[in-house]
Amino acid sequence: MHRKTSPLSLTETRGTCGALCVLLAASALSICGVAGAADGIPRMPDGHPDLSGTWDNGSGIDFVQPKRVGDSVCVRGCEPQARSASSAAPAAASPPPNRPKYRPEFAAKVADLSARQVQTDPVLRCFSPGVPRIGPPDKIVQRSNEVVFLYDDVSGNFFRIVPTDGRPHRKDVDDTSLGDAVAHWEGDTLVVESTSFNDETWLTDDGAFHTKDLRVVERIKRTKDALEWTATAYDPKVLVEPWTTTKRTAHLTDEEIVEAAPCLERDIDHIVDGSHHTNPR
Amino acid sequence: MGDKTIVNPAIHVRWIAWIGIAALSSTTLSVAAHHSFAGEFDSTKKAQLVGTISQVEWINPHTYIHIDVKDEHGAVATWRLESLPTAMMRKAGLTKDLLMGDGSPVTADVILARDGTQNLAWVIKLAYADGHYYQLSAPQN
Numbered sequence: 001m002h003r004k005t006s007p008l009s010l011t012e013t014r015g016t017c018g019a020l021c022v023l024l025a026a027s028a029l030s031i032c033g034v035a036g037a038a039d040g041i042p043r044m045p046d047g048h049p050d051l052s053g054t055w056d057n058g059s060g061i062d063f064v065q066p067k068r069v070g071d072s073v074c075v076r077g078c079e080p081q082a083r084s085a086s087s088a089a090p091a092a093a094s095p096p097p098n099r100p101k102y103r104p105e106f107a108a109k110v111a112d113l114s115a116r117q118v119q120t121d122p123v124l125r126c127f128s129p130g131v132p133r134i135g136p137p138d139k140i141v142q143r144s145n146e147v148v149f150l151y152d153d154v155s156g157n158f159f160r161i162v163p164t165d166g167r168p169h170r171k172d173v174d175d176t177s178l179g180d181a182v183a184h185w186e187g188d189t190l191v192v193e194s195t196s197f198n199d200e201t202w203l204t205d206d207g208a209f210h211t212k213d214l215r216v217v218e219r220i221k222r223t224k225d226a227l228e229w230t231a232t233a234y235d236p237k238v239l240v241e242p243w244t245t246t247k248r249t250a251h252l253t254d255e256e257i258v259e260a261a262p263c264l265e266r267d268i269d270h271i272v273d274g275s276h277h278t279n280p281r
Numbered sequence: 282m283g284d285k286t287i288v289n290p291a292i293h294v295r296w297i298a299w300i301g302i303a304a305l306s307s308t309t310l311s312v313a314a315h316h317s318f319a320g321e322f323d324s325t326k327k328a329q330l331v332g333t334i335s336q337v338e339w340i341n342p343h344t345y346i347h348i349d350v351k352d353e354h355g356a357v358a359t360w361r362l363e364s365l366p367t368a369m370m371r372k373a374g375l376t377k378d379l380l381m382g383d384g385s386p387v388t389a390d391v392i393l394a395r396d397g398t399q400n401l402a403w404v405i406k407l408a409y410a411d412g413h414y415y416q417l418s419a420p421q422n
Binding site for chain 2: 059061064066068070071072073074075076077078118124126152154155258260261262263264265266267270271272273
C-alpha cells in the first residue's frame with residue numbers, strides 16, 4: 001500500500017502540527033458544536049459525519065417478526081390463517097420491480113439467465129453478491145483517511161477498505177466481486193466509487209449480469225440514527241442507462257455482527273422445476 | 282411421549298402439483314429468498330416425525346436439523362430437516378443449542394421433498410418433550 005509522505009522534517013512537522021492542531025481543534029469544536037446541536041449527527045474531528053457503527057439494514061428479513069410465548073417461539077406463520085372481511089379486500093397493486101434496462105441485443109441473454117436462475121444466479125450458489133447487490137454495510141469503522149465496510153451476509157463475511165484521502169484507484173489489484181473502492185465527501189454524503197469488478201456477479205436477480213466495465217457509485221448519508229444508501233451502476237456496454245437501486249435505510253443498532261455461518265448450497269439438486277421467486281439481493 | 286412411526290410417509294410418488302407461494306418480500310432485499318420453496322417441497326405432502334435431534338447444521342443459506350426416527354421395527358432413519366437461514370434464527374433468538382434441545386424426543390411437523398428424496402423435508406414446527414415449541418414456518422408453506 002502506498003502512502004503519501006510529508007516533505008516536512010520531523011521538527012517542522014511537530015511545530016506545524018501543533019499549530020494546526022489548535023486550529024483544527026477549534027474548527028472542529030465549532031463544527032461539532034453547531035452541527036451537533038442542529039442535527040444530532042456525530043462528527044469526526046474534521047467535521048465530516050462519523051458513519052461508524054453497526055447498522056441494521058433489515059438484511060431482507062424485515063418481514064420476520066418473531067413472537068415469543070414463554071420458552072416457545074413462533075418465527076413464521078404466526079398470524080391466524082382466517083382472513084377477516086376487511087382484510088380480504090384486494091391488495092393494492094405492487095409497483096413494478098426496479099430492474100436494470102438492457103440493450104436490446106442482450107435481452108435474450110438476460111431472459112435465459114433468468115429462466116435458469118436456479119442454476120445461474122451466483123448468490124444461489126453462495127458466491128459473493130458483489131456490488132451493489134450486497135447492499136449497505138452492516139458495520140462501518142471510520143478513520144480519518146478511510147472507512148472500512150464490514151458485511152455479515154448469507155454468503156459469508158465480506159469487507160471493503162475504502163480510502164477517503166484522495167488516493168486514486170489501485171492499479172495493483174485483480175478484478176474482484178466487490179471491486180476497488182475510493183470515496184470522497186460531497187457535503188455530508190459519502191460518495192463511494194468502485195471499479196475493477198469481475199463479471200461473476202449480478203446487479204440484482206433475474207439475470208441482471210454486468211461486464212468488467214461496471215462502475216458503481218454508492219451514496220451514503222447519515223441522519224441521526226439512520227444511514228441512507230443508494231447505488232448507481234454504470235455499464236454502458238450492456239445497459240441502456242445507469243441503474244439506481246431502491247433507497248435503503250439502515251438503523252443504528254447495538255446488536256453486533258457475528259462470524260457468518262458457512263454457506264453450503266444443498267438445495268439445487270432437489271429443485272424439480274427451476275422455480276424461483278424474488279431474490280434481488 | 283414414545284417413539285412412533287411416520288405419518289403419511291408417501292414419499293415415493295412423483296407429484297407435479299404447482300404450489301404457489303407468496304414472495305417473501307418483493308420490495309426489500311431478501312436474504313431468505315434463496316430459492317423457491319415450491320420447487321423443492323410439496324406442501325400437500327405433510328408428515329409428522331417423532332425422534333431425537335442428533336445434529337444441527339448451523340449453515341447458510343439454510344440450516345439443517347437432523348432427527349433420528351425409529352420405525353416400527355426399531356430401525357433408525359436419520360431425516361434431514363431443512364429450515365431457515367441463520368440470520369432468521371438469530372433474529373428469533375434461536376441458537377444451535379436451543380434447537381438441539383436436551384436429547385428428549387421431539388415431534389416435528391414437516392413437508393416432504395418433491396423429488397422423492399428419502400428422509401429430506403422442510404420443517405414447519407419442532408415441539409419438545411417439555412411442551413415448548415419452535416414454529417419455523419407457516420403451516421401452508
